[in-house]
Amino acid sequence: MYAIVDCNNFYASCERVFNPGLRTTPIVILSNNDGCIIARSNEAKALGIKMGAPFYQVEDVLEQKGVAVFSSNYNLYGDMSRRVMRLLYEFCPDGFMQYxxxxxFLDLDGMGTPEQLHQSCIQLAKKIGRSTGIPVTIGLAPTKTLAKMASKFGKKYKAYQGCCMIDTDEKREKALKMFPIEDVWGVGWRNRDKLAYYGIKTAWDFTQKSEGWVRNLMHVTGVRTWKELWGIDCVDVEELPHKKSICTSRSFQGEGLTSLGDVEEAVANFAASCARKLVEQHTCCASLTVFAHTSRFRTDVPSSYIYHTGTFQVPTNNLQEIVSQAVKLLRDEWKVGTYYYKKAGVIVWDICRDNAIQTALFDPIDRNKQAALTKAINEINRKNGHNMVRVAVQGYSKNWHLKSEHLTKQYTTNIKDIIQVKS
Ligand SMILES: [Mg+2]
Incomplete structure (x- = not known):
């Protein structure tokens, strides 16, 4: 079973923690430089205030309706996120996957029967609310796509007490029939019209088509979604679509990594991958979070949990800037001692379109020059493979390389793995 734990109206909830008087007041959060609305509380949504609306256009309306307006405070949101994630990590250290x-996501395999998991997730949601002040909703299901669907039901209906579970075929069928197809993770509005043409309105209609039919219309990603809706677990967190933030993370092989150099190299590569994705989707980020943690199975050695957020003065998708920020944040939080890091990752968030950037007056970086360099690097890498041109700290040692515990050796391509003949 998977659980997805999702903070409700996260930015608005963070503001409420320190302004309890606003518990029932509609809240909106503005983007950098108070440009437009990037987050809304449920009450603000109910008033019909649109996401992305420029602030100056709606300022009067907001005032009339008594909406509390906040500039975005990413340092606060980053720290509140750290508190929530820390609790989730403690609940399930080895199944914890920040998205x-x-x-x-929490992979809860082996942690109990569905009913036990349901009960412990209800308690977990309560605990997070009590300890951090942030309300969360948990969706529980055999696949990540169904878990996300469950969390949407959980948000809609109070009676679920913060945790909705889809564990039987009966519940799955009922949920699918109530769920609009464009709201399914990975389908989106782009496919909506195409599917509507064939009379597919709900997730259930979609599952009634054959695998071959889905493959023809929506290729392999469509088939994965289709399988997930049937309860077959086949999507990796890495492959899930991202909107608000991009997260690249990996588990490390064997004992884990102990040296700053190795973790640094891994983090640099994760940051580079985030930068590449930002460029691909024509976006920039203004905040970056680095995390790294040890395994719970090692009770004989001390545990460590690093989680550190920094912001950029000007939103960026520049490779060098993103990599050096990630490495700097890691170094700031690095603890002296021997810790076996089993997992690390980089999240870029606070994302905006790359053509809507507000520049800073005293920006030390020549953005035009940087953009030309980035373009040239991306062009070379596109032709010759990812990371052909790289930032030095990305390195080549690959000690951090992916967890693939069931991988056979590279008998034919790596000199260290050549089979030895006993003499
Ligand atoms: Mg959320």
Whole structure:
């Protein structure tokens, strides 16, 4: 079973923690330089205030309706996220997979029967609310796509007490029939019209088509979604679509990594991968979070949990800037001593379109020059493979390389793995 834990209206909830008087007041959060609305509380959504609306256009309306307006405070949101994620990590250290700044998956395999998991997730949601002040909703299901669907039901209906579970075929069928197809993770509005043409309105309609039919229309990603809706677990957190933030993380092989150099190299590569994705989707980020943690199975050695957020003065998708920020944040939090880091990752968030950037007056970086360099690097890498041109700290040692515990050796391509003949 998977759980997805999602903070409700995260930015608005963070503001409420320190302004309890606003518990029932509609809240909106503005982007950098108070440009437009990037987050809304439920009350603000109910008033019909639109996401992305420029602040100056709606300022009067907001005042009339008594909406509390906040500039975005990413240092606060980053720290509140750290508190929530820390609790989730403690609940399930080895199944913990952060997905975005306010969402994480937990792989709960082997942690109990569905009913036990349901009960412990209800308690977990309560505990997070009590300890951090942030309300969360948990969706529980055999696949990540169904878990996300469950969390949407959980948000809609109070009676679920913060945790909705889809564990039987009966519940799955009922949920699918109530769920619009475009709201399914990975389907989106782009496919909506195409599917509507074939009379597919709900997730259930979609599952009634054959695998071959889905493959023809939506290729392999569509088939994965289709399988997930049937309860077959086949999507990796890495492959899930991202909107608000991009997270790149990996588990490390064997004992884990102990040296700063190795973790640094891994983090640099994760940051580079985030930068590449930002460029691909024509976006920039203004905040970056680095995390690294040890395994719970090692009770004989001390545990460590690093989680550190920094912001950029000007939103960026520049490779060098993102990599050096990630490495700097890691170094700031690095603890002296021997810790076996089993997992690390980088999240870039606070994302905006790359053509809507507000520049700073005293920006030390020549953005035009940087953009030309980035373009040239991306062009070379596109032709010759990812990371052909790289920032030095990304390195080549690859000690951090992916967890693939069931991988056979590279008998034919790596000199260290050549089979030895006994003499
Ligand atoms: Mg959320």
């Amino acid at each position: 975005s700044i306010d969402e994480a």
